[in-house]
Amino acid sequence: MLLSLRNVSKTYATPEGKIEVLKGIDFDLPAAQSVALTGESGSGKSTLLHLVAGLDQPDSGQILVAGRDIAGLGDRGRAAYRRSDVGLIFQQFNLIPSLDVAANISFHARLAGRQDTTWETQLIETLGLTSLMRRYPEQLSGGQQQRVAIARTLAARPALVLADEPTGNLDETTGDTVLGLMLSLTKSSGAALLMVTHSPRLALMLDGSVLLRSGRIA
Numbered sequence: 149m150l151l152s153l154r155n156v157s158k159t160y161a162t163p164e165g166k167i168e169v170l171k172g173i174d175f176d177l178p179a180a181q182s183v184a185l186t187g188e189s190g191s192g193k194s195t196l197l198h199l200v201a202g203l204d205q206p207d208s209g210q211i212l213v214a215g216r217d218i219a220g221l222g223d224r225g226r227a228a229y230r231r232s233d234v235g236l237i238f239q240q241f242n243l244i245p246s247l248d249v250a251a252n253i254s255f256h257a258r259l260a261g262r263q264d265t266t267w268e269t270q271l272i273e274t275l276g277l278t279s280l281m282r283r284y285p286e287q288l289s290g291g292q293q294q295r296v297a298i299a300r301t302l303a304a305r306p307a308l309v310l311a312d313e314p315t316g317n318l319d320e321t322t323g324d325t326v327l328g329l330m331l332s333l334t335k336s337s338g339a340a341l342l343m344v345t346h347s348p349r350l351a352l353m354l355d356g357s358v359l360l361r362s363g364r365i366a
């Protein structure tokens with residue numbers, strides 16, 4: 149199993165008191181599978197994704213990625229995990245403003261020590277980015293920025309891709325095209341994908357889906 153969550157819990161302290169967002173989550177994601185994470189607003193989808201991304205730590209439980217518990221890693225271990233094992237595609241595209249498209253795309257792959265120009269060219273061509281390589285992020289539309297963010301993430305060949313409403317800022321037609329490309333490229337790289345979405349329609353495009361309700365996988 150590529151990703152396994154075992155009894156993962158997370159509580160937040162808020163001005164109104166403690167809220168138990170995740171109450172013992174168990175979940176498995178095999179390699180090369182795509183799964184949609186759904187649930188109503190506030191159900192804890194982003195919290196779960198942040199834990200798996202190594203951006204935050206659970207209160208208890210295990211988050212096993214290829215058999216290694218990332219919940220138990222220290223700051224440096226989690227930074228190394230984020231650099232080499234996991235790819236994030238979030239709504240805020242997090243492109244580097246001072247780098248052009250070409251440099252944005254190769255940046256993570258180089259950091260991970262996995263630059264592969266043939267794969268990069270395939271990503272750039274498939275995502276229709278060839279003519280935009282010298283532009284800077286601010287000179288791109290939302291859909292173009294999102295496609296660059298996808299190329300940037302997949303260029304590093306992460307085993308696990310985490311996406312949070314990756315097409316949430318795009319119109320439906322553009323969003324469907326971008327998601328379709330993302331799914332086929334994720335498949336051809338052999339990566340597993342966990343994607344948060346509010347849309348039952350988009351969830352149907354993935355291999356499977358799970359629902360978060362009352363802090364548990366329903």
Ligand SMILES: Nc1ncnc2c1ncn2[C@@H]1O[C@H](COP(=O)(O)OP(=O)(O)OP(=O)(O)O)[C@@H](O)[C@H]1O
Nearest residue numbers: 160161162169187188189190191192193194195196
């Ligand atoms: N850093 C934080 N401190 C305190 N409470 C938080 C924090 N982050 C999230 N929460 C709370 O935890 C709950 C789950 O939030 P989360 O963002 O995971 O939900 P979500 O399912 O992704 O929601 P949405 O679909 O609206 O994005 C919410 O009640 C939210 O207010």
